[in-house]
Amino acid sequence: MSQTPDSEAIVSALLTMAGLSIFDDEKAALVGGFAANRAAVDALYKVPEVRYEVPALTWSSVV
Amino acid sequence: MTEYLTIAEAGRALRAGETTSRALVEAAQAAADAWEPDLGVFLARFDETALAAADAEDADLAAGIDKGPLHGIPLGIKDILATEEGAATAQSLILDPAWIEAGLDAPVVARLRQAGGVVVGKTTTCEYAIGFPDPEKPFPIPRNPWDLATWPGGSSSGTGGGLPAGLFLGGLGTDTGGSVRMPAAYCGITGLKATFGRVPKSGCVPLGYTLDGIGPMARSAEDCALMLSVMAGPDPDDPMSSLLPVEDYAALLGGDLTGVRIGVDDLIRHSPQVDDAWPALFADAIEVLRAAGATIVDVELTLFDELSTAQAMIMACEAAAYHMPDLQTRWGDYGAGARYFIGSGTTYSAPDYVQAQRVRRVGQKKLAALMTDLDLIVTPTSTMPAPLVADLDPVRPMDSLSGLHTFYWNPVGNPTLSVPVGFNGGGLPMGIQISGHPFADAEVLRAGHIYQQHTDFHLRRPVRTTATAGV
Numbered sequence: 001m002s003q004t005p006d007s008e009a010i011v012s013a014l015l016t017m018a019g020l021s022i023f024d025d026e027k028a029a030l031v032g033g034f035a036a037n038r039a040a041v042d043a044l045y046k047v048p049e050v051r052y053e054v055p056a057l058t059w060s061s062v063v
Numbered sequence: 064m065t066e067y068l069t070i071a072e073a074g075r076a077l078r079a080g081e082t083t084s085r086a087l088v089e090a091a092q093a094a095a096d097a098w099e100p101d102l103g104v105f106l107a108r109f110d111e112t113a114l115a116a117a118d119a120e121d122a123d124l125a126a127g128i129d130k131g132p133l134h135g136i137p138l139g140i141k142d143i144l145a146t147e148e149g150a151a152t153a154q155s156l157i158l159d160p161a162w163i164e165a166g167l168d169a170p171v172v173a174r175l176r177q178a179g180g181v182v183v184g185k186t187t188t189c190e191y192a193i194g195f196p197d198p199e200k201p202f203p204i205p206r207n208p209w210d211l212a213t214w215p216g217g218s219s220s221g222t223g224g225g226l227p228a229g230l231f232l233g234g235l236g237t238d239t240g241g242s243v244r245m246p247a248a249y250c251g252i253t254g255l256k257a258t259f260g261r262v263p264k265s266g267c268v269p270l271g272y273t274l275d276g277i278g279p280m281a282r283s284a285e286d287c288a289l290m291l292s293v294m295a296g297p298d299p300d301d302p303m304s305s306l307l308p309v310e311d312y313a314a315l316l317g318g319d320l321t322g323v324r325i326g327v328d329d330l331i332r333h334s335p336q337v338d339d340a341w342p343a344l345f346a347d348a349i350e351v352l353r354a355a356g357a358t359i360v361d362v363e364l365t366l367f368d369e370l371s372t373a374q375a376m377i378m379a380c381e382a383a384a385y386h387m388p389d390l391q392t393r394w395g396d397y398g399a400g401a402r403y404f405i406g407s408g409t410t411y412s413a414p415d416y417v418q419a420q421r422v423r424r425v426g427q428k429k430l431a432a433l434m435t436d437l438d439l440i441v442t443p444t445s446t447m448p449a450p451l452v453a454d455l456d457p458v459r460p461m462d463s464l465s466g467l468h469t470f471y472w473n474p475v476g477n478p479t480l481s482v483p484v485g486f487n488g489g490g491l492p493m494g495i496q497i498s499g500h501p502f503a504d505a506e507v508l509r510a511g512h513i514y515q516q517h518t519d520f521h522l523r524r525p526v527r528t529t530a531t532a533g534v
Contacts, residue, residue, distance in 0.1 A: 011410060018383075018409035019391040026403050029458035030410060040372040041411065044418045047369060047425055055420035056427070056474075057273065060302070 007034040066090070068522050070232045070286040071313075074132045077124065084117035084124075084135025084181060087232070091137040091183055094229040097527060101211055103196075103203035104139070104225035108184040109148045113137065116181045123179070132289040132313065134179030139226075139234035141219050142185035143192055144277070145169045145266045153268045154202050155190045156396045157389045162268060169266020170298045171235065171277050178293045183231050186221025192237055192270040193218060193382065194400025195455040206452060207249060208525040209491055213449040216246035222280050223250040227525050233281040233290055237264075239271045240374050241444075241469025243278040244481035244496060248444035251483040251492030253511060253521055254280040255287045256469075258502045259476035260305040262291070263298030269385055271378035273303075273420070274473045282521050284480060284511030288312035291504060307502055315505040316512040319356040323510065326362035326433070326440040333367055334446040335465040340487040341446045348484040348495050349441065351517050352510070362433060362440065364471065370426045371470040373419035376408075380416045383408025400457035423474045430475050431500075439510055440498045443468050444481045448491035472496070478504040482511045483520040492520070 008031045015022060015030075022030075044050075067073035067082070076082045092110055099105060120135040145151045146169070151162045168176060176182065187205045189195065195217070196204045205220035207213040208228040215224035219236025223246025226234060236243040238256040247254030255278045262277045269275060279290035292312050297304040327349055331337065353359050382405045383390070394402055434440065447466030454463045472479040479498040486492055497514075499507040515521050 014410050015406075018387070018406075020394065020406055020409060022394060022402070022406060026399075026406070026458055029403070030407060034410065037410070040368070041376065041415050041418075044369055044372060044415070044422050047366065047422055049425045049428070050418070050421050053421045053424045055417050056423040057420055058303075 103205040130179035139231040189218035190401035197398030216249035218242040247481040248494030249449035263301040263304035265300035321356035379408035
């Protein structure tokens with residue numbers, strides 16, 4: 001997951017999938033920060049205690 | 064500016080017959096006339112309705128109807144909350160009809176009004192409570208009254224900047240990642256991110272559903288306590304609001320800190336930038352708490368980076384979901400900072416979002432374990448003071464916020480109060496955070512109040528200087 005050989009291709013694909021057309025400087029900033037941001041996200045999967053944890057989201061069947 | 068600096072002081076004067084609500088509101092309006100538009104506090108002023116409300120509150124008080132400590136007090140409301148005087152705009156051209164047509168008070172605003180508070184206007188915010196001010200959009204650029212070339216912080220910018228300048232005595236902010244505490248620290252006032260769920264967020268335009276909170280902002284911890292007692296309590300439209308009983312927070316402020324164990328983490332290891340004055344200001348603040356009776360223990364918050372990452376991701380993903388149709392069709396109508404941050408939510412995956420919500424649980428448990436024999440934890444709100452407005456880069460936000468340490472406390476949910484602890488060499492305020500156990504908001508406020516019994520940083524007044532148009 002930490003392999004980001006082509007941040008520009010990945011960011012472009014994600015933006016396209018979301019249907020967003022953004023300005024060039026904004027896309028450049030997203031691309032430039034993508035690898036570091038991805039590494040920070042990947043670190044969340046390496047927190048040992050998270051293995052059997054449930055997400056901090058609540059749900060009730062009663063409206 | 065009113066001669067009364069705090070809600071508590073003005074309330075005593077009102078009941079002693081030394082002033083009136085009308086006089087307080089007129090003084091606040093005079094201060095607004097003196098500072099605006101340079102300060103960029105108000106998106107809308109309600110001068111006529113505020114005076115009419117003040118007269119009504121004065122009449123009630125004269126008739127023996129005392130609605131409590133907020134009776135007759137001028138208040139500013141961040142323009143992301145609905146009020147009956149005007150629609151919540153979220154300082155955006157992306158107008159959501161559901162909010163425009165509301166015309167009703169958010170529950171928290173209604174509670175303040177029922178307690179006698181007088182709404183004097185809607186204050187500036189970062190667009191949808193995120194990003195930086197965009198000079199290309201038709202909204203005021205909020206500035207810091209301590210130096211008009213600097214930013215008051217965000218996203219509760221107007222409430223933060225208006226308080227030290229005397230444009231109101233109390234106000235509302237919202238805090239998803241630090242939007243109450245950052246402007247509190249940058250502007251030398253006090254602001255509370257209450258325990259998540261303590262204050263209902265119905266009637267508030269959402270940013271991050273599982274992180275958002277509405278918080279009181281004022282000069283003092285005592286004033287925040289007075290406001291919180293009115294604001295807190297469940298609302299049926301916010302399923303995340305807590306059913307736990309609301310305390311009389313101001314009544315619990317007394318005593319000293321004897322027997323209170325405070326963990327201290329200076330977070331220097333997480334601070335790319337540290338103002339030259341900060342280490343001494345932080346050390347002095349800790350000594351004040353120690354002298355007030357607290358036992359000080361060095362601690363180290365764990366998963367600090369991970370929870371900060373989780374906060375940013377959850378906020379971006381939840382905001383992107385809310386805004387997606389408009390992001391797709393009206394990208395350029397959003398301000399540069401808001402659209403960049405909210406749009407970044409599309410670069411995460413669904414598993415990433417769920418993983419961040421799982422890490423929150425771990426973070427909660429680790430913090431609870433750390434606090435097993437602690438009552439409070441003190442950290443810097445920011446190791447750097449307010450940045451220059453000219454330095455705010457919408458696509459590189461952390462370049463000017465690298466000293467900020469507020470994010471951690473939102474995903475864990477604990478109550479966290481920012482109090483001013485002095486000024487740097489350039490005369491800019493700086494602040495610490497005091498955090499407590501979940502729903503121990505009273506203990507957090509009490510520690511802040513006791514600290515402020517020994518210091519006067521929260522009572523300092525900025526000097527009106529000339530405008531810095533174009534800076």
